[in-house]
Every structure is written in C-alpha cells, then in structure tokens.
Amino acid sequence: MTALIEIERLTKRFGAFTAVDDVSFTVAKGEVVGFLGPNGAGKSTTMRMLAGFMTPTSGTARICGDDVVDKPVAAKRHLGFLPEGAPTYPEMTVTGFLEFCGRARGFHRSELQDRVAKAMALTQLEGVRLQPVETLSKGFKRRVGLAAALLHDPAVLVLDEPTDGLDPNQKHDVRNLILAMAPTKAIVISTHILEEVGAVCSRAVVIARGRVVADETPAELAARGPSMDAVFRSLTLPAAEAA
Numbered sequence: 001m002t003a004l005i006e007i008e009r010l011t012k013r014f015g016a017f018t019a020v021d022d023v024s025f026t027v028a029k030g031e032v033v034g035f036l037g038p039n040g041a042g043k044s045t046t047m048r049m050l051a052g053f054m055t056p057t058s059g060t061a062r063i064c065g066d067d068v069v070d071k072p073v074a075a076k077r078h079l080g081f082l083p084e085g086a087p088t089y090p091e092m093t094v095t096g097f098l099e100f101c102g103r104a105r106g107f108h109r110s111e112l113q114d115r116v117a118k119a120m121a122l123t124q125l126e127g128v129r130l131q132p133v134e135t136l137s138k139g140f141k142r143r144v145g146l147a148a149a150l151l152h153d154p155a156v157l158v159l160d161e162p163t164d165g166l167d168p169n170q171k172h173d174v175r176n177l178i179l180a181m182a183p184t185k186a187i188v189i190s191t192h193i194l195e196e197v198g199a200v201c202s203r204a205v206v207i208a209r210g211r212v213v214a215d216e217t218p219a220e221l222a223a224r225g226p227s228m229d230a231v232f233r234s235l236t237l238p239a240a241e242a243a
C-alpha cells in the first residue's frame with residue numbers, strides 16, 4: 001500500500017509548551033484514520049501542520065510525496081482540508097464562496113460550475129445555495145467547509161471534526177459520504193465521538209498531551225477494555241485519574 005500521508009516526528013512548540021510531540025504515522029490509499037484525543041491533545045495543531053497552515057518546529061509531513069514545507073503548492077494540490085470552525089468570508093453566499101474557492105484552485109467557466117454543483121450535491125447544500133454563509137446554522141456551515149475541501153477531488157482529505165454540529169441525520173450522511181470516498185483516497189478525520197471510529201474508520205490514532213498513545217484498528221482498540229469510553233480514558237488520562 002502506498003502511503004499518501006506520511007507524518008514523521010512532527011513536533012510543535014509554543015514557547016516552552018509542546019503541543020505536538022514527536023508524532024509519526026502514515027495513511028495509505030483506502031484508509032480512513034480516526035485521529036482521537038481529549039480537548040487540547042494536539043489534534044488540530046497536527047492537522048494544521050499537515051495542511052501547511054502552521055510550520056512545524058521540527059519533523060516533516062508529506063502529502064503524496066510532497067513535503068508540506070518545502071513544496072507547499074504541490075502538497076496542497078492533492079489535499080482537501082476542512083479546518084475547525086466555520087468557513088472564512090461569511091458574507092459570501094454558499095455558491096459565491098465555493099466558486100471563489102474553485103477559482104483559487106484554477107477552475108473556470110463550465111468546469112468551475114460543474115465542480116461547485118457536484119460538491120454541493122455531495123454535501124446536500126443545494127437548498128441554501130444563495131444564502132450568505134453567516135446566516136447558516138452550524139451544521140450547514142460545516143458542510144460548506146466540507147464542500148470546499150472536496151471541490152478538486154483530492155487524493156488526501158484531512159477533516160478536523162467533520163461531523164461537529166451536525167444533527168444525527170446529517171452525521172449519518174457525512175459518514176456515508178466519507179465511506180463512499182474512502183476506496184480512492186487517504187482520509188484523516190479528527191473526532192471526539194468514539195462511535196464514529198467504529199462507524200467509519202479503518203484505523204485509530206489516539207493522541208494525548210501531544211504524543212501518540214495508540215495506533216491500531218478500531219477492533220484492537222475496543223478489545224483493550226470493557227467499552228470504548230473506558231479504553232479512551234485509560235489511554236488519555238494520567239494513570240492516577242484513569243483508575
């Protein structure tokens with residue numbers, strides 16, 4: 001299996017504080033990796049470095065073989081990134097925002113229209129296409145971000161909490177969308193929702209206090225304890241608190 005995402009000894013320090021500490025893992029085509037950890041564990045910081053939005057203090061990350069620091073344009077060509085929170089440019093309509101993102105990706109005229117229409121269909125945004133992004137509910141805003149990440153049909157998707165703010169039906173749809181895309185892509189999703197790991201992920205990487213504490217299949221993770229909650233607690237809490 002070819003690794004489309006390669007993270008090697010990635011580290012980020014903010015002053016004296018180490019937010020991401022020597023993190024390494026790879027993701028091959030066909031894999032959906034769940035990136036799990038408690039609040040503040042370092043998930044978003046790792047994903048931002050992987051997406052080229054933040055410079056690592058040390059270590060490297062490559063997308064389809066291209067180093068995100070040395071070859072940022074090449075790396076981003078293969079990457080769809082859904083950051084935390086809502087899309088920028090809140091005053092734009094959904095269509096306007098997606099067209100703007102598509103033009104930035106180099107698409108024009110009929111190809112631009114086709115790609116925007118397809119991304120809106122995949123994320124079920126047609127009903128709000130002319131609404132300004134700032135007037136949408138949290139779940140719809142998330143889906144606008146997801147549509148923007150899918151526009152160029154990238155080989156690699158890095159999705160920071162893709163189901164955050166979605167209702168159960170929308171969660172189900174987004175999980176199905178991820179599963180449908182999985183065979184042809186390498187996908188990393190961060191999540192707090194442990195049930196999501198079993199539902200969509202072929203592997204789980206658990207991070208706590210900036211360090212990887214588990215990298216295994218959801219079944220292996222589940223087999224470590226009586227419940228996923230208990231496993232998560234024992235892996236991510238300091239030993240005294242987990243007891």
Ligand SMILES: Nc1ncnc2c1ncn2[C@@H]1O[C@H](COP(=O)(O)OP(=O)(O)OP(=O)(O)O)[C@@H](O)[C@H]1O
Binds near residue numbers: 014037038042043
């Ligand atoms: N720009 C920054 N300056 C200083 N500290 C930061 C900065 N960005 C993140 N941190 C710190 O790094 C740690 C990791 O943050 P990060 O956002 O990566 O965690 P997370 O695992 O994504 O958490 P959550 O699940 O709450 O989103 C936190 O303690 C956070 O306060």
